[in-house]
Amino acid sequence: MAGPQRPLTVRIAACVLWAVAVTVAYGYFSADYYREKVSVFGGYLLRLLG
Amino acid sequence: MAQVLALAFTAAFVVVAIGLGRLGTRFFDRGGRLDCGETLLLSFGLGAVAVHLAVFAVAPVALTGASMAALSTVLALLAVWGWRGFPFAAAIAACRRLAAERTGLTLTLVALSVGVLTLLQGMAPPNTYDSLMYHLAVPRQDVERGIMAPAWNLGIHHILFPQMMGNLYRLTLVLGGEPAVQMVSGVFGLAGAGAGAALVRRFGFGMSTAALAALMFLATRGVVWQMASAEVDVALAAMTTLALLALVAAGRDGDRGVLVVCGLLVGGVLSIKTNGGPLALGLGVGMLWLAWRGDSPGRWARFVLLAPAAAVLVYLPHLLRLWQWSGNPLFPLANPLFNKDGAAFMQGAPLALDVVDFLLDPIVMFVAPTFKFDGMFLGGPYLLAFLPGLLLVGRRMPGAVPAALLVGVYYLFWWVLLNPQVRFLVHILPVVSAFAAIGASCLWRHAAATRWRWPLVAVMVVLVLVQAQFVAIYAVLRMPVALGLMSAGDYHRNTPTMQGAYYQTCRYVAEHLPPGRTYVSLLVPHSYYCPQQSAIIDFFPDESTAWLKRDVSPLTRQQVLERFEADPPAFVIVATQWENRGNESRRAVVTAVDLERWRIGRHLAAALAGLPPLSSDAYSAVYDGAAVVEALKAGVR
Numbered sequence: 001m002a003g004p005q006r007p008l009t010v011r012i013a014a015c016v017l018w019a020v021a022v023t024v025a026y027g028y029f030s031a032d033y034y035r036e037k038v039s040v041f042g043g044y045l046l047r048l049l050g
Numbered sequence: 051m052a053q054v055l056a057l058a059f060t061a062a063f064v065v066v067a068i069g070l071g072r073l074g075t076r077f078f079d080r081g082g083r084l085d086c087g088e089t090l091l092l093s094f095g096l097g098a099v100a101v102h103l104a105v106f107a108v109a110p111v112a113l114t115g116a117s118m119a120a121l122s123t124v125l126a127l128l129a130v131w132g133w134r135g136f137p138f139a140a141a142i143a144a145c146r147r148l149a150a151e152r153t154g155l156t157l158t159l160v161a162l163s164v165g166v167l168t169l170l171q172g173m174a175p176p177n178t179y180d181s182l183m184y185h186l187a188v189p190r191q192d193v194e195r196g197i198m199a200p201a202w203n204l205g206i207h208h209i210l211f212p213q214m215m216g217n218l219y220r221l222t223l224v225l226g227g228e229p230a231v232q233m234v235s236g237v238f239g240l241a242g243a244g245a246g247a248a249l250v251r252r253f254g255f256g257m258s259t260a261a262l263a264a265l266m267f268l269a270t271r272g273v274v275w276q277m278a279s280a281e282v283d284v285a286l287a288a289m290t291t292l293a294l295l296a297l298v299a300a301g302r303d304g305d306r307g308v309l310v311v312c313g314l315l316v317g318g319v320l321s322i323k324t325n326g327g328p329l330a331l332g333l334g335v336g337m338l339w340l341a342w343r344g345d346s347p348g349r350w351a352r353f354v355l356l357a358p359a360a361a362v363l364v365y366l367p368h369l370l371r372l373w374q375w376s377g378n379p380l381f382p383l384a385n386p387l388f389n390k391d392g393a394a395f396m397q398g399a400p401l402a403l404d405v406v407d408f409l410l411d412p413i414v415m416f417v418a419p420t421f422k423f424d425g426m427f428l429g430g431p432y433l434l435a436f437l438p439g440l441l442l443v444g445r446r447m448p449g450a451v452p453a454a455l456l457v458g459v460y461y462l463f464w465w466v467l468l469n470p471q472v473r474f475l476v477h478i479l480p481v482v483s484a485f486a487a488i489g490a491s492c493l494w495r496h497a498a499a500t501r502w503r504w505p506l507v508a509v510m511v512v513l514v515l516v517q518a519q520f521v522a523i524y525a526v527l528r529m530p531v532a533l534g535l536m537s538a539g540d541y542h543r544n545t546p547t548m549q550g551a552y553y554q555t556c557r558y559v560a561e562h563l564p565p566g567r568t569y570v571s572l573l574v575p576h577s578y579y580c581p582q583q584s585a586i587i588d589f590f591p592d593e594s595t596a597w598l599k600r601d602v603s604p605l606t607r608q609q610v611l612e613r614f615e616a617d618p619p620a621f622v623i624v625a626t627q628w629e630n631r632g633n634e635s636r637r638a639v640v641t642a643v644d645l646e647r648w649r650i651g652r653h654l655a656a657a658l659a660g661l662p663p664l665s666s667d668a669y670s671a672v673y674d675g676a677a678v679v680e681a682l683k684a685g686v687r
Binding site (some may be wrong): 003008009011013014015016018019020021024025026027030031032033035036038040041044045048 | 523
């Protein structure tokens with residue numbers, strides 16, 4: 001069983017690592033965007049909630 | 051009250067559309083290829099096409115409350131006939147099967163919650179750029195004059211774009227009122243999600259994966275934004291996916307009736323937006339693949355001739371109308387070919403083909419969308435994160451090849467001609483969501499029992515939170531006004547990033563414009579909220595089609611003055627500044643509007659500079675027409 005299992009395990013690991021990498025990269029490149037949106041919408045939401 | 055009417059109209063629209071469409075699915079699906087859910091979805095698509103064609107036939111004669119009410123009565127009676135014999139027992143049994151599957155039920159309820167929450171936001175006042183410029187402005191002008199005719203005075207080629215959604219909006223504006231228009235658009239989002247889920251079932255996966263596909267589509271930031279607007283991209287996504295669903299259901303042996311259904315829906319695809327052309331091409335490539343895999347020449351002929359013939363039949367009225375109105379059945383495409391002295395519209399930017407970009411763009415648009423593309427259209431990168439999970443499927447997926455061909459052909463077209471506007475990829479998003487859901491499902495199934503379980507759970511939690519905040523922020527912004535807890539004026543004035551839709555300026559004009567008078571509009575775009583027929587935008591009424599020509603003669607100040615003296619404008623309304631957010635952080639950069647770009651406006655800049663406005667807000671102002679003419683005269687002297 002070890003033979004056929006290994007490629008599957010490698011594929012699972014590759015898929016999970018890909019998902020992690022994509023998510024981290026998104027966070028890195030979108031930091032400025034989120035900073036701007038928090039400043040724009042934060043005040044508005046506070047005003048809206050009174 | 052308006053909200054109740056909007057909800058009732060939207061519900062009635064869905065019921066009538068499904069009933070009308072079922073006349074078609076019942077007639078064509080004699081082999082019983084379609085299950086209950088597919089029948090409902092495809093019937094909705096066919097019914098929407100039928101309503102569009104009915105309005106297209108009647109509105110050029112009369113677009114009034116009486117004509118639309120009479121038309122709706124006829125359509126409703128036909129729909130009753132369509133609903134006869136509907137297998138309600140089978141539908142209830144399907145719901146029971148779903149209720150017995152805990153994960154599938156939970157994901158279905160979450161998807162439905164997101165979808166319905168977004169749908170209700172459609173009752174908020176319209177504020178998207180293209181809706182204000184033409185998706186709603188053109189139908190409003192037709193409603194104002196009680197007949198469907200070209201809105202030449204708007205001076206933009208967009209007025210003759212395919213009108214399927216425009217026709218549904220015309221009917222809705224007349225019978226359901228403004229709050230219902232965007233909900234009718236939103237219903238197509240639900241249909242697109244359902245079609246994506248049905249595809250997953252056709253590919254051989256269970257209810258939970260299908261519900262995940264629907265949720266992935268509905269939670270996309272751009273879908274949330276567009277479902278509650280009068281844009282047409284989500285409707286095009288829905289119609290494309292419904293056509294693909296019919297093609298997959300027709301199967302390798304090419305069921306003749308279901309292929310006709312597919313073709314009629316492709317006609318709907320062509321009738322919604324010009325981008326329907328490449329989408330139809332992508333579906334056509336899938337048809338050819340199925341034909342090639344088929345067993346006999348007769349089946350080949352069905353694939354190659356039947357569906358395209360049905361598509362052309364649906365699209366023909368639009369082609370004929372374009373020919374009648376502009377002399378070019380493909381308008382605005384290839385205009386100089388049909389009109390010798392005609393202007394060329396929709397000229398693409400020069401191609402800059404780069405193989406590295408071609409390969410990397412699908413990644414960049416997800417992980418760094420603000421660096422190259424049209425902003426954070428997709429939200430979090432969950433589709434990209436889970437697509438590789440398809441490597442773990444480990445078996446054949448019937449019908450997946452035509453779906454993949456559609457995505458591939460359209461992506462190629464998009465990359466060459468429409469890049470970098472990710473919003474134009476929404477058309478294939480239900481299909482991409484279906485593949486991503488299958489990837490996520492397979493990855494979870496294989497990783498859950500390994501040490502990769504917890505890293506995967508962590509990524510899923512982060513991605514869910516990222517996407518949930520996009521869903522939530524739109525709900526917080528739009529629900530108070532949608533439910534009548536906030537005035538339209540406050541909504542437009544105070545909501546960040548929305549620039550006001552020129553609401554205050556247009557309301558001023560609408561309330562003070564004397565009957566029969568005209569006014570000059572220098573708004574960018576001329577807003578849906580302003581009176582449409584009485585607006586002089588860049589061309590005076592005697593030269594309203596001049597913009598269709600290649601060479602447009604400029605006006606001298608004396609010529610402008612002479613026309614103003616012959617027909618004095620009651621007001622001149624002007625855009626004063628706008629917010630540009632085309633940068634990496636999407637921070638607003640306020641830019642003054644340059645009136646020099648306007649054919650009429652360039653002569654008014656100096657006159658307006660010394661006048662106090664009658665009304666103004668952060669982005670626009672209203673000036674008294676007589677005062678502007680006097681100031682202009684003084685300038686000429």
